[in-house]
Amino acid sequence: MIGIRRVLAALVAAVAVGGGAVGFLPSPAYAATTLCTTTLRYGDSGSCVSKLQTRLNELGLDCGNKLTVDGSFGRLTRMRVYAFQGRFRLAVDGVVGPNTRSALASATDGMGVICDSTVADHIRAIWPDGSQEKAIRVARCESGLNPIAVGGPNTNGTLDFGVFQFNDGGTLQEYLPGSTRAAKVDAALTADDNIRAALRLYQARGWQPWSCRDA
Structure with missing residues (x-):
């Protein structure tokens, strides 16, 4: 428990910083x-x-x-x-x-993403048997299994987002959730949304959309 003297000292410091108005100083751990x-x-x-x-x-x-x-x-x-x-x-x-x-x-929070080391497990949980290991190889080749990977700019000025590198000039719009471009980019950088969208893309078009389709 914080001692009363420490609390009073913090309040005094807040007054000194705030020009007379009592406020709360940020914790050093979160400065x-x-x-x-x-x-x-x-x-x-x-x-x-x-x-x-x-x-x-x-x-x-x-x-x-x-x-x-x-x-x-x-x-x-x-x-x-x-x-x-x-x-x-x-x-x-x-x-x-x-x-x-x-x-x-x-910002007080990070980006709320899963880390690279667990992305393969999420692909196995979302993709059906028989295609999981190929999907992991493709994703590893595309992004290094990095959920916040952003590739580009490409020669046409577009960018590629997330685990399966959805392109904002094409596949991003059709397969990812969200009603705005900003929402779709956010989803593309959220591992599970990206992985589910990649499965929908694969079911519709096979491996053809990916540069790493032969991985």
């Missing part, structure tokens, strides 16, 4: 890295990118595979930004502007 107000995009570098990478890691987008905090906005950092934008139903452009920055600053 968020403060992001720069600079718009960040692929190819940028510096301390502001390091803060972005640290914040993405704080939100648990990694499932045990954290971004390297190196201050370089490269492919993996952009993929995580795409994934964050998709799960929070923002415009998926890979640019950390005011809307994405605000969502990053205010």
Whole structure:
């Protein structure tokens, strides 16, 4: 139990920070890295990118595979930004502007995804006998069994989302749940929704839609 002196000390500190209004300071365990107000995009570098990478890691987008905090906005950092934008139903452009920055600053939860190590088990639970192991091989080739993998941009500007890499220029619209593009991207980055949609796509069109169909 927290002692009364510690509570009073916290209140005094809150008053000092808040200019007289009593408030509650965030717990150090949940304190968020403060992001720069600079718009960040692929190819940028510096301390502001390091803060972005640290914040993405704080939100648990990694499932045990954290971004390297190196201050370089490269492919993996952009993929995580795409994934964050998709799960929070923002415009998926890979640019950390005011809307994405605000969502990053205010988010208190991660993206609520299962980790790569358990994706194969979920495929086995959802797909019927006889096609499960092939489906796992295809998914492993497509995304590395990473539920928040985002591939692209492709030559036509499209992106591919999730375990089975649904393309937002075609398969995303028809097979994933949701009435808006934002909802469908969110579903594509949710492992079980993606896996079920992939089964529907397979039942309709076989393995042909996947680049890794021969895996």
